[in-house]
Amino acid sequence: MTPDMIAQRAAQVAEARKNLTDFVDHDDIPDLETAYAVQDALAALEGPVGGYKISWNRAELQANFGVSAPGAARILKQRIVPDAAVLPAQDYSLLMLEPEIAAVLSADIPMQPQDADSVAQYVGYLVPAFELLDRRGASSIKGLNIISQGVFNAGVVLGTPSGTEIGATHVQIGDTVHCDAPDASPEPPLQALAYLANLFAARGVQLRQGDVIMCGSHTGLLPIAIGDTARMAVAGLGEVSLSLTA
Template sequence: MTNRVTEALWKARTDGGLVAVEDSEWPVDEAAAYAMQEQVTALFDAEIVGWKLGATNEKTLALLGVERPFVGPLLSIHFHAMDEALPVYPEHGPALETEFLVALAADLPPRDEPYTDEDVANAVDYVGPAFEVVGCRCAAGFQKSGLMLLADGAVNVAVIEGTAGTGWRDADLSDHRLRVELNGAEAATGSSNLLMWGNPFGAVAYLANHPRVAQRGLRKGDRIMTGTCGGLLPLASGDTAAADFGVLGSVRMSVA
């Protein structure tokens, strides 16, 4: 069952605009926020093909005013090709995150025993580069929306998956470096160790153990966006971005 806010969040993501939320309409806890997220997701009538994590370091947790990393589904309609100019709504404050994408070769089904990094490593198909564009459809903005960020699709706008290299099994994923360019100039550098778990597999294990995926589990073919390792870079119309992940590959995108 949807309500005014969940329908408004869906419409804002689809058509633009911002959603003003009354005090009585805010989720009272994480469970309520994720229930709203499920309602918004259902309105898209699109396949879940992966998941994302957000607020994956202490700095971002403090900035957004949330207690722990949050998660959200990634829908097929929100994956975009590198050569496609991505349309964005400026009022959503679109920003670029540079992330390690983990694709699964095997299911990680629901179970009582918590998943470990090693369990994840044994289920991985490949690790590659990706951009996530994030945006906030709430009128309160990123820093004042709190739990509403969870309801708002975990602030996902789009995912652009890059060309994966073949060397992920030999890479040191506890400290794998990346470099990001915006409009042809270096804008950020980063490392996989910026994730609070110290590596992308720890992020996937956190997701696999999360109550939000307790019924579905993670499935073969799912693509997991593990959290930004290249900061949060504001985007505007006409911007271009590229990131070099060394042996793990590269990714590029442009904004319409």
């Protein structure tokens, strides 16, 4: 795709996301470089970035979406909201949730190769968080197209920290328990953070102090109905909750 085509595609995606129109399953994203180039242009149009997310950080998910490595996307700063948020259903085509651990950065991460050990010094704290996703009617499994359009991210509800240990995870939405396990995390959070720091540094983007980094879902996509409250608790770490209203 030419630079003009990338800019045009980003503008189309931004308009569709703003208006909550259906996700379009494009066939013309040839490679990861182009996918992230469209996402770069999309981020420039939509506003300040406040964080980053990893996706498909399990081999079976990568195979399903036709990619050979985890995906990633930006999170808009205005869409990061605090614990106990009350979310209007009208703001989403169809809200879905992913319970995750978020890393909140206390310092900029240098744009040089990082690993799980080296990024630890840049983390202020870890905390449970819900990623908000709006698939807007998508049934796509075309990973390159999904990456180009921001991997369905519609924001984050950031929890309240209460400690530094990662223990048993409990996730409940309404009356349904979706997770009650000693450790359901797809990978250590700092490993996911290092991956994102390296991926975006290669694109000339530095992860900065205050950024919220979503480190991978503990479950599959979870539905929430109007009137429901969703809660995630991680023993030794903290809790997060949100409610969906009409």
